[in-house]
Amino acid sequence: MVVGAGWAGARAMTSTSGPGISLMSEFAGLSYYAEVPAVIWDIQRVGPSTGLPTRTAQGDVSMVANLSHGDTEHIVLLPATVEECFRCGQEAFDLAEEFQTLVFVLSDLDLGMNQWMSDPFEFAEPPYRRGKVLDAEAIEKVGKFERYRDVDGDGVPYRTLPGNPHPQAAYFCRGSGHDEAAAYSESAEVYQRNLDRLARKLDTARDRVPAPVLDAMEGATIGIIAFGTSDAPMKEARDMLSAAGVATDYLRLRALPLNDAVTEFIDGHEHVFVVEQNRDAQMAGLIKLHCGDVAHKLTSLLHYDGLPIHARFIADGVTAKVGQKVEV
């Protein structure tokens, strides 16, 4: 429904959790490949399968990052607080329309269904970013419209909305192979060119999604990377570590695809912990893919018992590696 509404030009989102996304994953590929804006809000719960339906996790990271058969990549937002969820609402729609693609917002059961304290939300001032939409007048002005042509070199084509009366406006949207003019095509060159353009589009998005937030500490040689609700106990954990003489820098990821800020952070530290709430070090896996050969620097701290992660877990994990004892 969201994909149909997005195609027709409305800002549309749905909220679900892991099993709902598994069930409807075919639409993720359609949104990516047919380039239809859509937003899916994932309140992550414990999987796999029915798992622990009332417990929390960050176990959907690698699933949503590349969800669908075939080569696919999605924009993913990683809010850490209720206030950030509020701001993510507009950001997710802006990115979905700017990049004409599916945007996942990864919340979790802890953040999405528990009560949290928050400062009052600030009113969002920035105007909506509706992306490259051509109305009849705009087509007349540019003279030519092809739905999947990379006119600007950033991988992002122009689109028209159903109901546009210009004779060139209508196109046939499909999940099967298509050329720049949206015509059906099985040509090897056309397919590969299109796939390369989609990769270019996601590359453009890399530096346009919310950047990681760095919280530095004087003299730190140890880095910690985390995201989402791991942020809540992080301040307390770093205070505990600091009291024990372990200074840490903290990089909080706010979106996928990852960009070079992550690589630079890892390069700038002797040792980097990646804190996440799943068994398989899903985010660390994505970091290794993006940042190259950094595996020797990374230690994963993985919390996956279904309960919210806590400061003691993080502090103990770090000290176990660096050989300091944390006093409570």
Add this chain to the structure above:
Amino acid sequence: MSDSKAPAAPSPKTNRLGLVLQDYRGAKSTLCAGCGHDAISAAITQAFFELGVDQHDVAKLSGIGCSSKTPAYFLGRSFGFNSVHGRMPAVATGTNLANRQLRLVAVSGDGDSASIGLGQFVHFLRRNVRMLYVIENNGVYGLTKGQFSATADVDSVLKHGTRNDLEAIDTCGLAVELGCDFVARSFSGDRKQLVPLIKAAAAHGGTALLDVISPCVTFNDHDGSTKSYKYTREHDWALHEIGFVPGYENVDVEIAAGETKDVELPDGSHITLKKLDEDYDPTDRLEAQRVLHRAREERKIVTGLLYVNPESRSFADALEMVDRPLAQLGEDDLRPGAADLAAVMDELK
């Protein structure tokens, strides 16, 4: 037929928009020669040409399958969306809610709607989203080499001798049961019946379900098939001779007493139903169920307008959606002010 009702305007070369039939065609079909689906595409093309529909107001939708390829083959100036197997109804619902001004024309198949998409089909009808919903029904999965689909009749036989052990799902019976306000069945080989049915369905205010028996010449057109051209012709039980007069023609519809029924739609158009063998009242839901069950018992294919309720309340009406497409709503319409947010924040203190 509408032409016979308006003798002053014989079959026009151009329609009220000054366009010719050719303007309503799409790309060349890649289906097998003789496929029923191509005849349905031609009937849709003719119906929309004769109605003089502005193609920019139309959005074509489909799922996956042979039938779902066909929106590329008609109304070439309309937007189209070939979506996901069995889940076109969800995409169509979203499209309708985003822009209720669009006239939706959807093509699905028996596999798409009666097998993988049955849940979507059922909920779509329940919601009564305004759309012409064509099921091109051939009883087999043509794209995967002709296995039986869920609409294949029990005891019908595949080309290589396999007999179908299972009862058929009747999409029209389901639609009548679910409260759909426009339910019709036709045959791709009967354009005289099909074209006015398409016109009437396009004028309907909610979901108009049109199940069209559309023989698969490659996998299901042999002796033993109950969806072949030959079988369908021999077992066709037409309820009435159907005609359609669009509202804009503003012609007095002459009704021969006792012979022809007239159904007026809210947009001023008329469906005329000339009696054939026996009386049939298409505004009686129970009567529709009765003929469908009778047809099944007598191994006939009942065609025509099975049920119509002209006073249909669509999903967009039920939700009180705005007339303006949501895409055209700006920030002034969509973004509450800072004071509204502050008020909400105060409540949460």
